[in-house]
Every structure is written in structure tokens, then in C-alpha cells.
Amino acid sequence: MALPRIPLKYFKTISPLDTWKGRLGWIASGVCVLWVGASAWMGKEVHFHASRGQVASVHQVWNDRCSTCHVPFQAMSSHSWTPGFLPFLHPAAASEQKCQSCHAGPDHHAGTMPALSCGSCHREHRGAEASLVHMGDADCTQCHRNLKAHYGAIARSAFEPPIHNSVPAFKEGLHPKFRSVQKDPGQLRFSHAQHMTPGVPAIDPLTKQPGGGLWTLGDIAPSYRERYRNQQPAEQRQDSDFVHLSCASCHRLETDDFNLTPAQISELPAAAQPARSSGAYMLPITYENQCKACHPLSVAERLPDGKLREVAVPHRLQPDALQKHLGDYFTAQAARGQTGFGDRPAAVPLPGKLPQGALQPSLAELVARNLKNAQEDLYARPIKKNCALCHYLEKETAGEQVTWKVVPTQTPQVWLRHARFDHAAHRALDCRACHAAGYTSVDSTDVLIPDIDNCVQCHAPPASHGGKVSGGARHHCTECHRYHNAAHPAQGLGALRRGAPHPVGIEDFLRGKLEKP
Amino acid sequence: MLLSGENWKPHRFWARLCVLCTVGFGLWFASAAARQPSWPGGSSAVGLTCGLVGGAIVVFEFALWLRKKVRARRLGKAQRWLRAHIWLGLLSVPVLLIHSGFRFGGPLSATLMVLLLAVVASGLWGLYMQSRLPRRLLEEFPGENIASQIARRCRELENEAAQLVATVCGLEKKEAPEENGEAYVQVGGGKQVAAFTPRTMAGCEPLARFFENTAAPYLRQGRSAAPLLAHVGGAADLFGHVRGQVPPEAHAAVDVLEDLCSQRRQLDQQARTHLILHCWLLVHFPLSVALVILMAVHIVAAFKYY
Numbered sequence: 001m002a003l004p005r006i007p008l009k010y011f012k013t014i015s016p017l018d019t020w021k022g023r024l025g026w027i028a029s030g031v032c033v034l035w036v037g038a039s040a041w042m043g044k045e046v047h048f049h050a051s052r053g054q055v056a057s058v059h060q061v062w063n064d065r066c067s068t069c070h071v072p073f074q075a076m077s078s079h080s081w082t083p084g085f086l087p088f089l090h091p092a093a094a095s096e097q098k099c100q101s102c103h104a105g106p107d108h109h110a111g112t113m114p115a116l117s118c119g120s121c122h123r124e125h126r127g128a129e130a131s132l133v134h135m136g137d138a139d140c141t142q143c144h145r146n147l148k149a150h151y152g153a154i155a156r157s158a159f160e161p162p163i164h165n166s167v168p169a170f171k172e173g174l175h176p177k178f179r180s181v182q183k184d185p186g187q188l189r190f191s192h193a194q195h196m197t198p199g200v201p202a203i204d205p206l207t208k209q210p211g212g213g214l215w216t217l218g219d220i221a222p223s224y225r226e227r228y229r230n231q232q233p234a235e236q237r238q239d240s241d242f243v244h245l246s247c248a249s250c251h252r253l254e255t256d257d258f259n260l261t262p263a264q265i266s267e268l269p270a271a272a273q274p275a276r277s278s279g280a281y282m283l284p285i286t287y288e289n290q291c292k293a294c295h296p297l298s299v300a301e302r303l304p305d306g307k308l309r310e311v312a313v314p315h316r317l318q319p320d321a322l323q324k325h326l327g328d329y330f331t332a333q334a335a336r337g338q339t340g341f342g343d344r345p346a347a348v349p350l351p352g353k354l355p356q357g358a359l360q361p362s363l364a365e366l367v368a369r370n371l372k373n374a375q376e377d378l379y380a381r382p383i384k385k386n387c388a389l390c391h392y393l394e395k396e397t398a399g400e401q402v403t404w405k406v407v408p409t410q411t412p413q414v415w416l417r418h419a420r421f422d423h424a425a426h427r428a429l430d431c432r433a434c435h436a437a438g439y440t441s442v443d444s445t446d447v448l449i450p451d452i453d454n455c456v457q458c459h460a461p462p463a464s465h466g467g468k469v470s471g472g473a474r475h476h477c478t479e480c481h482r483y484h485n486a487a488h489p490a491q492g493l494g495a496l497r498r499g500a501p502h503p504v505g506i507e508d509f510l511r512g513k514l515e516k517p
Numbered sequence: 518m519l520l521s522g523e524n525w526k527p528h529r530f531w532a533r534l535c536v537l538c539t540v541g542f543g544l545w546f547a548s549a550a551a552r553q554p555s556w557p558g559g560s561s562a563v564g565l566t567c568g569l570v571g572g573a574i575v576v577f578e579f580a581l582w583l584r585k586k587v588r589a590r591r592l593g594k595a596q597r598w599l600r601a602h603i604w605l606g607l608l609s610v611p612v613l614l615i616h617s618g619f620r621f622g623g624p625l626s627a628t629l630m631v632l633l634l635a636v637v638a639s640g641l642w643g644l645y646m647q648s649r650l651p652r653r654l655l656e657e658f659p660g661e662n663i664a665s666q667i668a669r670r671c672r673e674l675e676n677e678a679a680q681l682v683a684t685v686c687g688l689e690k691k692e693a694p695e696e697n698g699e700a701y702v703q704v705g706g707g708k709q710v711a712a713f714t715p716r717t718m719a720g721c722e723p724l725a726r727f728f729e730n731t732a733a734p735y736l737r738q739g740r741s742a743a744p745l746l747a748h749v750g751g752a753a754d755l756f757g758h759v760r761g762q763v764p765p766e767a768h769a770a771v772d773v774l775e776d777l778c779s780q781r782r783q784l785d786q787q788a789r790t791h792l793i794l795h796c797w798l799l800v801h802f803p804l805s806v807a808l809v810i811l812m813a814v815h816i817v818a819a820f821k822y823y
Binding site for chain 1 (some may be wrong): 552553554555558559560561562564565566620622623624625626662663664665666669673792795796798799802803804806807810811814815817818819820821822823
């Protein structure tokens with residue numbers, strides 16, 4: 001039997017394995033080239049499917065248009081590391097111009113440092129459901145951990161004192177107390193305890209505690225009675241039952257929840273009836289909506305025949321304007337009583353002589369007396385349902401002339417000026433969970449908005465001590481605070497300074513052509 | 518095993534380098550992640566560094582193929598290249614995972630990650646095969662042939678058998694196909710049957726029929742043509758049956774034919790083992806090609822939109 005023989009140059013033989021290896025290599029190359037070519041040909045832009053992830057839903061329309069936000073070979077984030085040895089890479093600068101085509105992104109405060117690009121904090125490509133505004137505390141504490149280091153050219157006077165140098169976390173002792181709830185700037189007399197007591201008893205002027213003079217449903221004006229009847233517990237809805245107010249009797253998030261009649265709606269200022277309220281803040285308290293049912297403003301008018309009549313007085317007028325209004329009214333009423341007053345020719349005074357009053361001296365005296373009584377009723381006697389019951393007044397006496405002025409109430413509509421609060425997110429909680437003094441406060445200078453010690457019960461890391469649980473709710477800086485436009489805290493998202501500097505048409509918008517032409 | 522005993526010494530340097538780099542980059546990533554709300558991405562300092570290092574590793578890994586193509590140039594020792602290939606390939610996984618921020622990202626980056634893991638996994642499979650099968654080849658195939666010459670050897674066996682049967686059965690001999698003008702060398706190996714001088718014998722028609730119908734197709738095509746001959750027991754039965762049909766003086770020829778079929782069987786098994794030993798390359802190599810091409814696209818796109 002012959003021994004095996006092999007060619008000398010056997011190593012040049014290509015085995016089937018090698019053949020297939022080569023073929024598969026070429027196939028793999030072809031597939032890659034086809035994929036790259038197809039993505040270049042079929043896409044709105046050439047991006048090779050290189051996106052690191054889907055953009056947030058608010059930017060979905062430009063998911064395939066990278067040039068809407070990106071400048072080629074330029075970083076989006078100031079934190080991106082741009083190696084100096086790669087000359088074609090540039091740090092973030094022009095890319096934030098693209099962001100500001102739609103989002104003005106006003107400064108945090110004038111002259112804040114450091115100068116960061118939009119992409120340094122607002123991180124995209126984390127999926128459609130990701131939030132572009134909720135970010136980690138590190139983005140805030142990079143400055144607020146040691147604010148003095150970042151003052152730079154900022155003038156101290158530009159800020160409301162005090163400024164806390166270090167706020168590293170939302171925790172008692174690390175985060176300062178809420179400065180805007182340390183003192184009530186309001187100038188309105190109101191006792192929550194009195195109003196939350198069934199029957200709304202009058203306040204004893206000596207003890208300042210509720211006592212006597214209880215209100216029933218029947219005491220409320222008929223046009224308002226049903227509204228308050230429907231708020232009562234089911235077993236206390238007779239006219240003879242005491243009025244039983246709750247937090248929701250006055251504090252609501254949505255105008256429709258008051259169940260106002262068309263006549264009552266027409267009385268309200270339009271600003272107190274926002275359409276589609278977001279539910280973040282309680283609607284402002286207005287006299288017409290929350291107070292008038294039990295506190296109708298009126299003064300007594302003595303008629304020429306000696307009878308007394310109650311006259312309704314409009315709200316929201318300063319005493320001088322109200323006096324003029326009442327003067328005109330009383331005069332008109334008095335003049336109406338005179339026979340032929342309308343046909344009498346107007347008296348033309350002799351040169352150098354003052355015209356005599358059109359009213360008979362006795363009627364003129366009546367008008368003057370009614371005006372004087374009205375002034376005393378409204379301002380000098382706080383025990384009646386008049387201005388002095390609720391408002392602080394300034395009195396100036398010049399001889400026999402007394403002038404009054406109502407001090408503006410200045411009750412804040414939004415108490416936490418540098419933070420956001422959303423009542424709708426907290427509606428599962430009883431009001432008293434946070435506003436514990438809402439049923440017991442007798443002094444209108446009490447601030448019933450809770451401080452940080454109340455918030456950290458929930459907005460803290462979850463914990464359990466002695467069987468009591470706490471925390472678990474989000475407690476990041478951005479949960480309550482916003483960065484942009486901090487110098488104008490009262491402005492919301494609709495403010496002009498937050499908008500696009502150059503609005504565009506639909507076609508340009510969809511194509512991502514958002515910059516100034 | 519490849520990485521055991523004395524074989525481990527040359528790998529120690531690479532193993533330490535791999536561990537050190539992994540721990541170093543890992544600590545850097547952890548410290549960067551602690552300062553940010555989300556894990557650092559590819560454009561961060563640690564991300565970009567890992568990307569550059571990982572990309573360089575991938576290029577070096579692919580360069581092994583070029584090194585083998587131009588082996589005559591002796592660009593460094595092949596063993597050293599292979600050690601570097603193994604350990605840097607392993608290192609590429611944590612480095613590129615850190616570069617990605619442990620995210621798949623978009624279609625291109627997700628594909629790259631899958632390709633990387635598949636390439637490394639196939640490489641690890643190949644490493645395991647390379648540590649197990651060569652010893653088995655050595656033990657089970659003492660007459661081991663060069664893999665690329667198996668087909669040629671099978672043709673030789675068929676020709677030998679044809680010549681033997683033609684002589685013994687008095688048939689017309691068919692000339693073996695002309696070899697091309699190559700130079701050959703004879704190589705020894707394997708157990709051979711005791712020397713036998715073929716001569717024509719009467720009564721060997723069953724042998725001729727058996728050869729024509731069963732043995733020749735098997736020698737030509739392998740187990741698919743005659744499954745019984747592919748098994749030792751089946752072959753023994755068949756050849757025992759053939760011996761019973763031919764005169765005793767022809768038994769030696771039957772023995773030789775049986776031996777040739779046995780060699781064919783061993784060559785089949787050797788070829789199968791060789792395929793198992795190297796088939797991972799059919800996955801590893803094409804995926805590596807795809808990985809390199811798409812990595813180049815990714816680098817361009819990533820720098821353009823970072």
C-alpha cells in the first residue's frame with residue numbers, strides 16, 4: 001500500500017473553510033455598506049442611525065433631523081471633553097444658538113456664572129418619556145454648594161437677602177427655611193377659627209375668641225343660600241341649621257367648582273376665573289365670590305319722609321371714590337323726590353355770585369347727613385358688616401375734615417415666590433395635613449403656609465423610625481425650583497422672555513429651520 | 518489547556534494589564550458617575566478616552582488577520598500577537614461598555630455592541646476549542662493528515678482500492694487521473710496492514726460487486742454514500758460478510774480494502790473535528806469585518822454629532 005503524498009506547496013491550498021470565511025467576510029462588508037447607504041438615502045438627513053437614543057417626545061418631530069439641534073463637530077455640552085489634539089472638534093458654543101431658536105432660556109440671574117451651554121444640563125436622547133427639565137441635584141449644587149465662589153460680577157444688591165451660601169440638599173438644616181412664609185404681608189383682618197366654627201360666631205372683642213351671634217343657612221342671602229346649603233353635611237341642610245364652612249367653601253382650584261349662577265359669575269373679576277386652571281394654586285379670594293354672601297356691604301339712607309333704607313355699597317372703591325359715588329347717589333335720590341325737578345331751569349347765578357344748590361336746603365342737609373353717617377358706618381365702626389370689619393384703615397384728620405384710606409390688602413396669591421407648588425399633585429391629602437392651623441388660627445397675621453419641616457415629611461429619602469414612615473416622594477431641586485428667569489419669579493412659562501425670538505411658519509418648523517434667516 | 522500550567526506564565530503580563538485597565542477605567546467611570554445625575558456618555562472625558570482606547574484595540578484585533586496574511590514578513594512573534602489578541606480582546610468588552618455608559622443607544626451603537634459581544638463570545642468559544650480539540654486530534658488520529666489534503670488523500674485511497682480490486686478480480690484497470698506537474702513528498706503515518714502482493718484470483722466477483730456498489734462510493738464520497746461503512750461495527754459486519762463470499766486466499770485483499778475504508782473513516786472524523794475546531798471563524802471573522810466597518814461609521818458620526 002502506498003504511503004500518502006502531499007504537494008510540496010500544500011500550504012497554498014485554500015480549504016473550503018477559508019473560502020467560506022472570505023465569502024462571509026465580503027457578505028458582511030456588503031451588508032454594512034448597504035445599510036449605511038440605505039440610511040443615507042432614505043433618511044431626512046444623513047445620520048447613519050447614529051443617534052445615541054430617541055429624543056424626548058417634545059422634540060419628536062425632529063428625531064431624524066440632527067441638524068435641528070446639532071452643529072457638526074461641535075459639542076452640545078460644556079462638560080464634553082474636547083481633546084486638544086483633535087483640531088476638528090470644537091467646544092460648545094454655536095449649538096446653544098440652535099436651542100435658543102425656540103427657547104430664549106433667560107439667565108438664572110444677571111451675570112450668573114459659570115457660562116454653561118443648554119446641553120450641559122438638558123440632556124437629550126434618553127428616550128421619548130424622559131424629562132428635559134427634571135435633572136439631578138448635581139447640576140444645581142455645582143453652584144449652590146458654594147455660591148460665593150460663583151458670584152463673579154453679580155452685585156449683591158441684585159438679590160433679595162438673605163442669600164444662603166450653601167444649599168447642598170433638600171433637608172432641614174441644609175436647606176434654609178422658606179423666607180416668604182416667615183411673615184404675612186397681608187393687610188386683612190380674618191379669623192380662620194371663627195369661620196371654621198359651625199355657626200360662624202361673632203368674635204368677642206375682649207377675648208378675641210368666637211362666641212355668640214350664630215349664623216344659620218336662613219341668614220344667608222337667598223341668591224347664595226343654595227351654594228352653601230349644598231356644601232353642608234347631608235343632615236345639616238335645613239334653613240335653621242348652622243352654617244358649617246370647610247376649606248373648600250372658599251378655597252378651590254377651579255372656578256366651576258363654586259357652582260356659581262350666571263349673575264354671580266358676572267360679578268366676579270375676569271382674573272378670578274381662569275379658563276382651564278392648572279390646579280397648581282388656589283384661585284384668588286375675592287370679596288364678590290367668597291365674602292359677599294355673608295358680608296353684604298351696605299349703609300343706611302334716610303329718606304325725605306324719614307324712613308330708613310339699606311343701600312348696597314360697591315366693593316373695591318377707596319373711601320374718596322366711594323364718597324363721591326354715594327354723594328351722587330344720595331343727591332340723585334333726593335332730587336328724584338322733588339316735583340318738577342327735571343323741568344326746572346338751571347339757575348344762572350348773577351355775576352360774582354355762587355349758584356345756589358338745586359336742592360332745597362332741607363334735602364341738601366339730608367344728603368350731607370346721609371354721607372356723614374355712611375362714612376361713620378363704613379369706617380368707624382368695625383362691629384358691623386362694613387369696610388372696617390376686615391380692612392385696615394388710615395385716618396387723617398384736618399380740623400373737622402376726616403379722610404379715610406383703605407390699606408391695600410396685599411394678600412399674596414402665590415406665597416412661595418421662588419418655588420413651584422402644585423395643589424393638584426397633593427389633592428389626595430387633607431388640607432389640614434399641611435395647613436394644620438387652618439381651623440384654629442384666630443390672628444390674621446398667622447401664616448398658614450407650611451415651612452420646610454412639613455415638606456420633608458414626604459419629600460425626603462424613604463425612612464422608617466419607631467414604626468412611623470416618612471419620605472419617598474421626589475426631593476430633587478427641580479421638583480420645586482426652576483433655573484431660568486429667576487430674577488422674575490412671578491412670571492410663568494407664558495412670559496415673553498421665555499419664548500422663541502423668531503417665530504417661524506409650519507414648514508420651517510417641521511424642517512427644523514428655526515434660526516433667524 | 519491553553520491557559521494552564523506552564524502556559525500561563527507568558528499570559529501573566531497581559532492578564533495583569535487587562536485587570537489593571539478594567540479596574541482603572543471602572544473607578545474613573547464610577548467617580549464621574551457619582552458627580553452626574555446620569556451615567557457619563559461617550560462624549561465625557563472617561564467615555565471618550567475609553568472609546569479611543571477601545572477603538573484602537575478593535576483595530577489591533579483586526580490587524581491579526583493582516584499579520585497572518587503577511588506572515589513571511591515576521592512582524593513580531595505569532596505567539597505574542599495571539600496572546601495580545603486574546604487579552605486585549607477581553608479588555609475591549611469592559612472598556613467599550615464604559616464608553617457606552619452601559620447603554621445600547623441608537624440603532625448603530627446597539628448593533629456595534631451586539632457585534633462586539635458576538636465577536637468576543639465567538640473568540641472565547643474558539644479559544645476553548647483550541648484548548649481542547651488539538652489533544653483529541655493527537656490522541657484519536659495518530660495518522661493525522663494535513664487538513665487541506667484530506668480530500669486529496671481520499672482520492673488516493675479510492676485509486677489504491679480500485680487498483681487492488683481490479684488486480685484481484687481480474688478486471689480492467691482504470692488509469693488514475695494525471696497529477697498536475699506539482700512536486701510531491703511522501704509522508705508516513707498510521708497503522709498499515711501487513712504487506713500483501715495482489716494477484717488475480719478466481720471467485721472474487723462478490724468482492725468486485727461489493728467494491729463497485731459500496732466501498733468505492735464510500736471512499737469517494739464518505740459516509741453519505743455508505744452509512745454502514747462509517748461505523749466500525751457496521752464495517753466489520755459488512756467485510757465479514759464479504760469474506761464469507763470470497764475464497765480464503767482473497768481474504769488478505771479484503772483486509773487491505775477494509776483498512777483503506779478504515780482510513781477513510783478516520784479522515785472523515787478528522788475532517789469533522791477540524792471543522793469543529795475552526796468553524797467558529799465563520800462567525801468570528803465576518804462579524805469582525807462588520808464591526809470594523811460600522812465602528813468607522815460610528816466614529817465619524819459620533820464626532821459629527823457629539
